[in-house]
Amino acid sequence: MFNSPLLKLTRGYRLQIAGLVVLGLLVTTTYVAQALLVAQVLTTILNGQDWGGVMVPLVLILVLIAVRAGLVWLREVASKTMVENIKAAVRQEVFAHLLDLGPGYMQGNRTGEVQPVLVDKIEALDGYLASYLPQVFITLLGSLAIGVYLLTIDWLVGLVVFAFMPVVLLSQNWSKLVQGEKGRAVFAAFGSLKGDFIDNIQGMTTLKAFGASQQQGEFLKKKSHRLYKATISNLTVSTWGSSIMGLAISGGTALVIGIGALHLAAGQLALSQLMIILFLSSEAFRPVTDLARYWHASYSAAAAYDSIQEFMGTAPDVNPGIAPVVPQSLPGQPEISFKQVRFSYQGGHRTALQNLSFEVGPGETVALVGRSGAGKSTVVSLLLRFFDPQSGEITLGGKSIKDYDLATLRSMLTVVAQDTYLFYGTIADNLRMAKPDATQSELETAARAANAHDFIMARSEGYNTMIGERGAKLSGGERQRLAIARALLKNAPVLILDEATSSVDGASEAAIQQALERLIAGRTTILIAHRLSTVIKADRIVVLENGAAVETGRHSELLDRRNAYARLVAAQQEMV
Ligand SMILES: Nc1ncnc2c1ncn2[C@@H]1O[C@H](COP(=O)(O)OP(=O)(O)O)[C@@H](O)[C@H]1O
Ligand SMILES: [Mg+2]
Numbered sequence: 001m002f003n004s005p006l007l008k009l010t011r012g013y014r015l016q017i018a019g020l021v022v023l024g025l026l027v028t029t030t031y032v033a034q035a036l037l038v039a040q041v042l043t044t045i046l047n048g049q050d051w052g053g054v055m056v057p058l059v060l061i062l063v064l065i066a067v068r069a070g071l072v073w074l075r076e077v078a079s080k081t082m083v084e085n086i087k088a089a090v091r092q093e094v095f096a097h098l099l100d101l102g103p104g105y106m107q108g109n110r111t112g113e114v115q116p117v118l119v120d121k122i123e124a125l126d127g128y129l130a131s132y133l134p135q136v137f138i139t140l141l142g143s144l145a146i147g148v149y150l151l152t153i154d155w156l157v158g159l160v161v162f163a164f165m166p167v168v169l170l171s172q173n174w175s176k177l178v179q180g181e182k183g184r185a186v187f188a189a190f191g192s193l194k195g196d197f198i199d200n201i202q203g204m205t206t207l208k209a210f211g212a213s214q215q216q217g218e219f220l221k222k223k224s225h226r227l228y229k230a231t232i233s234n235l236t237v238s239t240w241g242s243s244i245m246g247l248a249i250s251g252g253t254a255l256v257i258g259i260g261a262l263h264l265a266a267g268q269l270a271l272s273q274l275m276i277i278l279f280l281s282s283e284a285f286r287p288v289t290d291l292a293r294y295w296h297a298s299y300s301a302a303a304a305y306d307s308i309q310e311f312m313g314t315a316p317d318v319n320p321g322i323a324p325v326v327p328q329s330l331p332g333q334p335e336i337s338f339k340q341v342r343f344s345y346q347g348g349h350r351t352a353l354q355n356l357s358f359e360v361g362p363g364e365t366v367a368l369v370g371r372s373g374a375g376k377s378t379v380v381s382l383l384l385r386f387f388d389p390q391s392g393e394i395t396l397g398g399k400s401i402k403d404y405d406l407a408t409l410r411s412m413l414t415v416v417a418q419d420t421y422l423f424y425g426t427i428a429d430n431l432r433m434a435k436p437d438a439t440q441s442e443l444e445t446a447a448r449a450a451n452a453h454d455f456i457m458a459r460s461e462g463y464n465t466m467i468g469e470r471g472a473k474l475s476g477g478e479r480q481r482l483a484i485a486r487a488l489l490k491n492a493p494v495l496i497l498d499e500a501t502s503s504v505d506g507a508s509e510a511a512i513q514q515a516l517e518r519l520i521a522g523r524t525t526i527l528i529a530h531r532l533s534t535v536i537k538a539d540r541i542v543v544l545e546n547g548a549a550v551e552t553g554r555h556s557e558l559l560d561r562r563n564a565y566a567r568l569v570a571a572q573q574e575m576v
Contacts, residue, residue, distance in 0.1 A: 006128050006305050009086050016082040017134055023075040024138035028287060030068040032146060035283050037061050039275035046271060079130040086129055087122050094118060094308060101316050104386035117311045124304035127297025135294050139287035146284040153273050154263060157256050161284050164252030168245050168288050245292055249285045256281040333363040333493055333524045334397030334412070336383070341392035343382060343547075352378045353547040355392070360540075365525040367535035369568060370544035376528045378547070380496050383526075385409060396494070414492040416519075418499040420483040424468035427456055430482060431463075434490035442489065449518050450485035451511040452478070477512060484515045495523040502530040532572055541565065 151158025543551040558565035
């Protein structure tokens with residue numbers, strides 16, 4: 001009945017919950033008073049007394065209805081306020097944990113599965129906190145009080161009411177046992193369906209392009225059916241629970257009225273008392289039916305909270321707390337080295353990097369080339385410490401990257417990747433992400449160097465043009481030049497270009513090349529390029545195959561060797 005992990009959430013809110021219980025009991029009181037007044041009115045009429053005596057109770061009934069409306073409203077406001085506060089706190093914790101887990105976690109887990117934890121499951125806590133928990137107390141106290149009152153009128157009637165209450169509660173307890181499991185099943189099915197839907201919407205273009213939508217449709221249909229089955233069996237159980245409960249309530253009420261009628265005939269009860277029994281016995285069960293209405297939601301809440309806790313229990317891939325003793329960032333152009341680095345992804349079927357060693361001297365540009373899946377982007381993820389290698393060491397400026405604290409480490413690195421994420425906001429906002437206090441003239445200097453100033457000014461709003469998901473559309477080349485401007489603003493000593501030009505059309509390529517050269521100048525650079533034409537100028541080229549460095553040298557040396565690099569070049573020339 002009291003789900004203990006959920007109960008912990010109410011710490012600090014016990015007084016508010018007590019307030020909600022009091023409000024709930026006041027609502028129950030208005031029902032009881034109304035029942036008593038109706039009984040009085042009916043008794044008066046049945047006794048053939050003067051209509052004048054009915055006016056006052058009738059007016060009082062109207063007043064009670066109005067008062068109850070006010071109380072219900074107050075209860076709504078109070079419970080909403082409390083619950084939103086609790087949910088905000090949970091949301092903050094969950095979000096902080098998500099940030100701790102970092103992009104490494106998001107790479108392995110689909111957005112579709114994380115999103116429900118952040119939104120829907122936290123919303124589902126409402127059912128328990130706002131409705132169910134206060135109602136448990138209201139039911140216990142309210143029904144108890146009414147039962148005791150009935151006991152004083154007619155002890156047998158009171159006993160019957162009390163005898164039926166546990167029946168009602170047990171009928172619910174029975175369904176609880178089954179439903180706890182079922183509720184979880186529904187959420188599990190729902191979560192995985194949602195993940196697939198989001199995947200399919202995000203991958204719509206690819207799906208269509210490969211004519212795979214039919215097949216995926218079948219797959220989604222199966223998933224939906226699983227959700228449907230879980231929901232139905234959940235409903236079946238909860239419907240059974242409420243039917244048995246309904247039966248118990250009407251059975252109890254009927255029995256009570258029968259006994260009352262017999263006692264009236266035997267002269268043990270006055271008509272007015274029978275009337276009170278008639279109306280109050282159903283009021284005694286009202287809090288219980290209310291509880292039943294919230295029962296379902298409380299189990300969804302418990303199931304939702306389970307998965308929130310499961311998420312909170314996942315450990316980050318890297319532990320930033322171990323040794324941030326050297327937090328200072330390095331001046332100048334630090335060198336980078338990978339020494340015998342071995343890494344495999346959790347759940348990955350093969351080793352992503354095998355004993356990889358290479359060095360990038362101060363201010364050098366080293367290119368990483370290799371087929372897709374060779375491990376190039378993994379090098380970047382490790383350098384950023386999205387993951388830690390299983391063995392080997394990565395150093396920056398002569399120190400292990402584990403000796404920097406995460407924020408410092410990342411502040412020293414700038415990544416320009418294949419696709420640039422632009423947030424909804426103005427162009428200036430997006431640029432300032434790299435340097436929040438940048439002045440307008442700093443923005444313009446960076447944008448000019450990135451060959452972005454002209455296309456920005458070509459828009460009527462200039463730097464205040466809204467872009468991002470819901471904003472103006474920018475071409476791939478324009479996005480990339482904004483990314484370069486952002487990187488120039490950040491002005492970090494180490495630059496990583498991960499296929500930065502591969503999604504760019506021919507027309508803007510020259511402008512981007514020029515911008516990139518300005519960005520590379522004076523920085524230690526790792527250049528990952530799809531098009532080998534862009535790596536010709538690199539100080540050194542490292543050829544990766546299956547996560548291992550198989551060749552290292554300058555472009556012309558490597559061509560002369562007629563080995564892995566030469567093969568890559570030849571393969572690419574065939575494609576042109
Ligand atoms: N998040 C991930 N989880 C599991 N395996 C991954 C993940 N990212 C990449 N891999 C695998 O690691 C290997 C190297 O990938 P990656 O570094 O992205 O290659 P590249 O950038 O050279 O195309 C590939 O086999 C790829 O399938
Ligand atoms: Mg890659």
